[in-house]
Amino acid sequence: MSDDIILRVENLRKHFIVGRKGLIKREPITVKAVDGVSFNVRRGETFGIVGESGSGKSTIAYITMGMYLPTSGTITFNDRDLFGHGDRRPLDLRKEVQIVFQDPGSSLNPRRTIRQILELPLSIHQPEKDRLTEIIRLLELVDLPPEFMHKYPRQLSGGERQIVAIARALATNPSLVILDEPTSALDVSVQGKVLNLLIRLQRELNLTYMFITHDLSVMRNLASRVAIMYLGRVAEVAEAVHFFESPQHPYTQMLLSSIPVLTEAEEALRPAQIRSTGEIPSPVDLPSGCSFHTRCPQVMDHCRHIDPLMVPIDVTGSDHIVRCHLFEQANGQVSS
Amino acid sequence: MVARETPLLDIRDLSVHFRVYGGVLRVLDRINFHVLQGERVGLVGETGCGKTTTMKTILQVLPTPPAEIPQGEIRFQGQDVMTMSQRELVNMRGQGISMIFQDPTAALNPVFTVGQQLTAVIRHASPENRNLNNSQLRERALEALRQVALADPERLLDSYPIQLSGGMRQRVCIGMALSTRPGLLIADEPGTALDVTIQDQVLRLLQDLVEQQGNSFILITHTLGIVRQMTDRVYVMYAGNMVEVAPTQRLFTNPLHPYTQGLMDAVPRLTGGGISEGIPGRIPDYMNPPSGCRFSGRCPHAMPVCSREKPPVFQIEGPEDESHEVACFLYDEPHKVSNYKAELQPV
Numbered sequence: 046m047s048d049d050i051i052l053r054v055e056n057l058r059k060h061f062i063v064g065r066k067g068l069i070k071r072e073p074i075t076v077k078a079v080d081g082v083s084f085n086v087r088r089g090e091t092f093g094i095v096g097e098s099g100s101g102k103s104t105i106a107y108i109t110m111g112m113y114l115p116t117s118g119t120i121t122f123n124d125r126d127l128f129g130h131g132d133r134r135p136l137d138l139r140k141e142v143q144i145v146f147q148d149p150g151s152s153l154n155p156r157r158t159i160r161q162i163l164e165l166p167l168s169i170h171q172p173e174k175d176r177l178t179e180i181i182r183l184l185e186l187v188d189l190p191p192e193f194m195h196k197y198p199r200q201l202s203g204g205e206r207q208i209v210a211i212a213r214a215l216a217t218n219p220s221l222v223i224l225d226e227p228t229s230a231l232d233v234s235v236q237g238k239v240l241n242l243l244i245r246l247q248r249e250l251n252l253t254y255m256f257i258t259h260d261l262s263v264m265r266n267l268a269s270r271v272a273i274m275y276l277g278r279v280a281e282v283a284e285a286v287h288f289f290e291s292p293q294h295p296y297t298q299m300l301l302s303s304i305p306v307l308t309e310a311e312e313a314l315r316p317a318q319i320r321s322t323g324e325i326p327s328p329v330d331l332p333s334g335c336s337f338h339t340r341c342p343q344v345m346d347h348c349r350h351i352d353p354l355m356v357p358i359d360v361t362g363s364d365h366i367v368r369c370h371l372f373e374q375a376n377g378q379v380s381s
Numbered sequence: 382m383v384a385r386e387t388p389l390l391d392i393r394d395l396s397v398h399f400r401v402y403g404g405v406l407r408v409l410d411r412i413n414f415h416v417l418q419g420e421r422v423g424l425v426g427e428t429g430c431g432k433t434t435t436m437k438t439i440l441q442v443l444p445t446p447p448a449e450i451p452q453g454e455i456r457f458q459g460q461d462v463m464t465m466s467q468r469e470l471v472n473m474r475g476q477g478i479s480m481i482f483q484d485p486t487a488a489l490n491p492v493f494t495v496g497q498q499l500t501a502v503i504r505h506a507s508p509e510n511r512n513l514n515n516s517q518l519r520e521r522a523l524e525a526l527r528q529v530a531l532a533d534p535e536r537l538l539d540s541y542p543i544q545l546s547g548g549m550r551q552r553v554c555i556g557m558a559l560s561t562r563p564g565l566l567i568a569d570e571p572g573t574a575l576d577v578t579i580q581d582q583v584l585r586l587l588q589d590l591v592e593q594q595g596n597s598f599i600l601i602t603h604t605l606g607i608v609r610q611m612t613d614r615v616y617v618m619y620a621g622n623m624v625e626v627a628p629t630q631r632l633f634t635n636p637l638h639p640y641t642q643g644l645m646d647a648v649p650r651l652t653g654g655g656i657s658e659g660i661p662g663r664i665p666d667y668m669n670p671p672s673g674c675r676f677s678g679r680c681p682h683a684m685p686v687c688s689r690e691k692p693p694v695f696q697i698e699g700p701e702d703e704s705h706e707v708a709c710f711l712y713d714e715p716h717k718v719s720n721y722k723a724e725l726q727p728v
Contacts, residue, residue, distance in 0.1 A: 097576035202663045232427040232603065233647045237659030240649075244656070259577060262649040266656050289651060303581035304651065305606025307633060311651040320585075321578040324546050 051221055051253050052086040052109070057118035059104050063329065076328045078104040080277035081118075083355070086221070091247065091254040093268030093285065095261060095300070099328050100274040102257045106223045109255070110144050122221065140170045140217035147226035149206035153198040159184075159209055160194035166216040183212045187242060204235035208242060215246070223255045228263065240267060261304055265289050270364075273297050276328060276336040279355070283365040289314060293358060293367045295341045335370065345370060387459060388415035389565060389597050390439065395453030397431075397438055399667075400446055406667040408434055410621045410675070411453070413694075416565065421591065421598040423608035423629065426618035427644075429664055432601045435618075436567050440478060441470055458564070475506040479558035481587075483570035485550035489542040495553055496522055496538030499560060506561035525560035526553070530586060548579035555587055565597045572607065584611065605648055609633050617641045620664050620675040627705040637697060637707040639680045674709070686710050 059079040065071040079101040086092040096102045107113050109120055111127065111134045120127045122141060127134065146152040153162055163180045171179065181191045187208050198206050207227060214222055224243065228236040240263065247254060258264055264271055265285060272282045273296065281294040292298050298316040306312055323340035326332050332339050338348040353370045397409040409431050416422050426432050437443045439455055441462060455462040457477060465473065482488040490498055499522040504510055513521070519538070526534035529552040542550055551571065558566060571587060572580030588611050591598045600611055608615055608629065615632045617625040617640065625638040636642045643660040662679035665671055671678060677687035687710055695712040697705040 097578065204663075234427060234644060234660035235663075237647050237657045238661075240656045241658055260649075261577075262651050263656075265651050265653055266649045286653075289653075299578055301651075303578045305604055305610055306651055307606055307609060307645060307648055308650065308652070314651050321581045324548060325576065325579065 049087050050085045051088045051123060052255070053119075053121045053124075054085070054105070054109075055083050055119050055121075057082045057105065057108065057120065058116045059101075059108055059113060060116045074329060077277050077331060078328065079108070079115075080331075082274075082277070082279050083118075084272050084279060084282060086253060086255055087270075089247075089251060089253055090269040091256050091267055093264045093271040094255065094257045094274060095259065095264055095271060096274035097259060097300075097325060099276070099325065101277040102274050103225055106144060106225045106255065106257055109142060109223060111139065111142075136170065141219050142221045142223065143214035143217060143219040144223040144225060145207070145210050145214050145227050148230045149198070149203065149210045150230070152210055153206055153213075155198055157197075158194065159196055159198070159201075162198075162209065163194070163213055163216055166213060170217040179216070183216055186215065186246070187212045202235070203231050204239055207231065207239050211239075211242065211246070215250070219252070221253045221255065223257070225257045226259070227256075229258065229260070236263075243267075261289075261301065262306075273300070276326065276331060278336065279366075279368060280337065281365075281367050281369075282355075284363050287363060287365060292316065293365070293372065294369050295319065295343050295371075296337050299340070299342075335368075343371060386417060388456075389418050389420075389458060390414075390416040390599075391454075391456045392435075392439070393454045395435075395438065395455065396451050397434055397443070397453075398449050398451060400449060404668045407670055408621045408667055409438070410670070410691075412618075412621070412623045414616060414623060416597050416599060419595050419597055420614065421600070421612045423612035423615040424599060424601045424618060425603065425605060425608055425615055425644075427603055427664070429620075430618045431621040432618055433569060436480070436569060436599070436601060439567075440474055440480065441465070471505075472507065475561050477563060478565045478567060479561055479563035481551075481554050481558045481566070481568040481571050484574045485547065485554045486542065486574070488554050489550060491542055494539055494541055495526075495545075499525060499538070499553070499557055502557050503560050521560065525556040528559065528590065529553070529556040531556070546579075547575050548583060551575060551583050552586065555583070555590070559590060559594065559596075562594070563596060565599065566591060567599045567601070569601045570603070571600075573602070573604070587611075605633075605645060617644070620670065621667065622675050622708060624676065624709070625705075625707045627707075628699075628703045631699060631703055631705055635705075637705070637712065638676075638709050639682050639711070640676050643679075643681075682711055684710060 057079055058081055060075045060077050062073040063076050064074040066074055082105065094102045094105065108115050114128060114132055122138065125138060160180055163183055164176055167176050167179050180194055184191055184193055189208060228239050231239060246252060256268055268285045270282065271285050271288045273280045275296050280296050292301055298319045299321050302316045302319050303321045304315065319342055326336065326339055334350045335348045335353050338344045341348065348370050353368050353373060355366050355368045356372050357366050358372050392412060392414040394411045394413065395409055396411055399406040399408060424432050457473060500518040503518055503521050504513065522538060523534045526537055531537055531549060531552050568587065572584050575583060584607060600608060602608055612629050615627060615629050616623055617638065619640045625641050636645055646657045647659045649656055660679050665675055665678060671688060673688040673690050674692050677683045680687065692708045692710045694706050694708045697707060697712060699705050
């Protein structure tokens with residue numbers, strides 16, 4: 046079982062100190078960007094993370110990349126601790142996990158040609174190989190003509206730029222690629238090309254994706270399993286199909302009911318009994334108990350005081366985990 | 382054809398060019414667009430297709446130069462916008478047309494309180510409002526905040542935009558836009574900068590208010606699902622051309638223009654079914670746009686004629702005298718209308 050899991054995230058926390066309060070004690074004001082998150086990513090799958098802004102989804106990506114150190118908790122990659130060496134992650138581990146950022150306009154250096162952009166990861170991670178042939182191979186891999194290596198990012202369209210960013214991520218032959226909103230900055234008519242390229246690359250290169258987005262419709266068509274985040278915590282984890290056909294957590298239902306859709310068939314999938322209300326609380330000042338209780342239509346008294354646990358439920362006959370008191374009771378295990 | 386009622390806003394044959402270093406960007410290319418009294422109209426298109434340029438031209442807020450308007454006509458309430466005096470323009474922007482922008486953070490001034498900004502808008506909305514005293518203005522401002530369902534409006538009036546969340550800021554903008562009781566409300570991507578659950582709340586609020594007050598309404602967006610939910614009639618825009626216009630329901634069940642079809646196909650569905658390839662190619666260069674149909678280079682059905690001639694607008698018969706118009710040679714014969722402009726404008 047263990048070798049099926051490529052990335053294991055356990056009880057991950059990342060708290061940022063954003064200021065101090067009080068005259069004498071100077072107690073830190075912290076933002077709990079990620080607050081006790083656990084999940085596993087299986088080899089070869091597309092693991093989706095959905096959440097609204099401030100839910101901590103990008104922070105998880107950046108921690109996995111090694112851009113931040115976690116406050117506590119562990120991430121193991123192929124059973125190796127990603128933070129066993131502090132913030133100096135060994136090269137052989139670094140090359141395995143790569144990332145594609147949201148906005149290729151700012152993730153590609155405008156003063157470098159595509160060739161220079163692709164050369165950098167090659168020179169660090171594969172100094173023994175011939176770089177020019179490698180660059181041509183990479184461009185071919187993502188269906189771009191080799192002449193593109195002489196261009197600058199501004200000479201490319203938004204879609205092409207993102208494809209270059211994907212090629213750069215693949216330059217080190219990674220096995221896990223983190224896709225942080227890879228198509229949010231693109232128009233919908235261009236988005237399809239990039240997403241289909243990602244699907245093909247995954248198949249050909251046996252890649253595992255951690256796919257972060259706020260677009261649930263994209264998630265439905267791409268992810269094998271989905272985790273939904275709210276204010277630094279995971280609310281629900283399920284297989285993509287079940288997630289959309291029988292959402293359990295009230296927040297998931299609210300999110301699904303809020304998506305604008307194009308067809309009657311899609312409308313039927315949206316939970317009709319629930320409507321979005323309330324504001325997303327400030328991550329500096331999280332509500333006590335379940336952080337969703339301020340907006341939850343099914344809120345109960347103890348939701349305000351007691352933080353719910355992640356409980357497996359058996360509605361869909363597969364792995365389906367929900368963090369909600371409604372389901373704890375059903376399973377007879379109320380947390381103290 | 383049946384005589385049309387006079388539209389509240391009527392744009393005919395409008396072109397807008399931008400003179401820039403190295404040439405002329407021919408952005409809007411002879412577009413026609415109208416909004417009837419009380420009608421909710423959607424304007425859909427992707428980045429850079431000219432949606433916002435169209436709206437800025439209506440409000441006459443495009444900087445000229447570099448912009449120039451070589452031809453066309455814009456009438457609001459029967460009056461020619463382009464010959465209006467400065468005073469008439471100010472009144473039109475106050476009482477006639479209000480606008481809600483995509484990013485409420487940029488639309489509100491960070492150094493004035495919500496109350497200061499709101500009362501300023503109300504005071505300058507019409508000549509008679511200039512005589513309101515401070516407590517009357519404050520009352521009107523409170524009323525504007527109450528109608529957008531903001532809790533504790535008294536305290537909000539003295540808050541700065543930075544103290545509010547994104548959703549609250551956009552509500553303030555909506556309240557501000559409606560506080561002048563405009564005949565026409567233009568919303569430019571009103572939910573795009575917000576999270577999906579908050580966007581849903583803001584859009585439903587906007588929809589309810591427009592319904593209650595009976596404003597005419599233009600919704601500009603690139604999200605097709607939002608247009609489907611909130612409008613009666615939709616214009617589809619591509620590279621500075623209006624390529625298709627139809628009643629909303631009809632457009633979504635029976636899109637005719639290859640671009641509209643491609644766009645709808647490209648949207649991933651909640652029901653699954655995979656990701657479509659999207660539309661190949663990219664939007665043409667406005668400096669040297671194709672002389673024929675601007676979509677011809679990306680169109681899966683392109684014919685030789687498409688790259689030679691600009692397609693005229695064809696009227697397609699609907700079930701109940703609904704007007705469905707599409708600018709595409711595929712719909713030539715037997716529906717061809719030889720002189721579309723003459724038909725729209727009986728002289």
